[in-house]
Amino acid sequence: MSFNIGHRRVGAGEPPLIIAEMSGNHNQSLERALAIVDAAAKAGAHALKLQTYTADTMTLDLAHGEFFIEDKNSLWAGSSLYSLYEKAHTPWEWHSAIFERARAHGMLAFSTPFDDTSVDFLESLGVPAYKIASFENTDLPLIRRVAATGKPMIISTGMASLAELDETVRTARAHGCRDLVLLKCTSTYPASPENSNVLTVPHLRELFGCEVGLSDHSLGVGVAVAAVALGATVVEKHFTLDRAAGGVDSVFSLEPHELAGLVLETERAWQSLGKVRYGATAAEEASRRFRRSLYVVRDMREGEIFDHTNVRAIRPGLGLAPRHLDALLGRKARQPLQRGTALDWSLVD
Structure with missing residues (x-):
């Protein structure tokens, strides 16, 4: 089931692919965005990922009812969806510079699209793969559009039932996706270890016959290390320069020394798997x-x-x-x- 994303091999016989998700942690500064790329590369991440949308491609410019976040337990309480996405989005004119900086470091660079216009734009930039976010994993028209590119797809499974995942995977494969990774994901921010259920990782591999991994919103690196021990070949974590500087996703993002620890400890976990063996080595x-x-x-x-x-x-x-x-x-x-x-x-x- 192993395959290449760009120059990087993904599969059980390779160290886990570590993806640093920038999301909105650039705080609307291109200089900060490029510094995040540099820091991710220095920490040893293998890939840098963005999210490609505008507030208008995500929602409507309304600030009442279901378009307003009233949940007091939410990190984003008191914001409308539109204002949140306006604050968090990565300007499309930045993408080329960010991708070029990542590639200069030898990293893969790709993004999460949210509609056809973002897929078309990312195709023009020659991305080597696509990520589908948990909240879009049942958007079958989007799945079909991305699958039609023929490029590897990484799909987060947050909130999806088994029936929904089956439909998503069948749709992707029927429309051109040959290389697929399913990421176990818990769509709470931050996620708790108790709700991470990483025993699902090998079950996904068994059910769908594809590469598997973890999109991790928990604090620290313990959940990711456990997932690799259970067969995860891809790990995605949000990344920032400094949580204290704030940002829409900073609370559950790793800092540079933590990302370096993630790269090191997940590779150690992968190395330790070996094979069933008794007697002295x-x-x-x-x-x-x-x-x-x-x-x-x-x-x-x-x-x-x-x-x-x-x-x-x-x-x-x-x-x-x-x-x-x-x-x-x-x-x-x-x-x-x-x-x-x-x-x-x-x-x-």
Whole structure:
């Protein structure tokens, strides 16, 4: 199931692809946006992702009813949807400069489209892949349009039922998507570990026969590391220079040292998977000598009987294995033995 996104291979045989999501953390400053790209590259992220929309392509310019966020528990309480997206969007005229900066660092650069106009625009920039956000994972016309590009699709699964996901995946594949990644996602901001349910990651792989990963809105890197241990090959996290500087998504975004930790620890988790194996590895062979084994623990005369006062299982491991202790007790020493002698059967009558 592995495949390439640009120059980067994605699959179980490769280190996990780490995507730094800029979202609206540029705070409407191109200078800050480019600094975010530089910091993500320095931290070791493999890809930089934007979101491509305008307030008008997302919603209506209304500030009442369902178009206004009244939930007091929301990070964005007190804003209309339109004003939030106006504040958070990345100006389209910035995309080329941001992508060029990312590519100069050797990173992949792509985006999340939200309608046909954004797909057309991103096609003009030659993006190597597309991300579908959780809130659009049931927008089948958008899925069809993106799939028709023939480029890899990364789809977040937040809130989607199994039936909805099945319809989305079938639609994508029927309209040209050959390379697909499904990201387990919890659409709360921030998400809690308890609601992350990363055991879904291997289940997605089994059900849909595609690459799988995590779009993670939790704090820290623990959930992402757990997901990689369960087979995630892609991890997406929101990223900012400094949470204290604010921004629409800053509360649940990683800072540079945290992103560096994510890159390091997810690769370590991937390296640790290995395969089912028992017995000493080549690296462990030298440690065998420090196992317990049977040693003479006080000087013995020739013909003296072995008992618990003169033989014990101790480290290191150059003597008989401890499992031979019962067979040894009651037998005689063939010759005088000094304290610290590793026992073998040639010393026993």
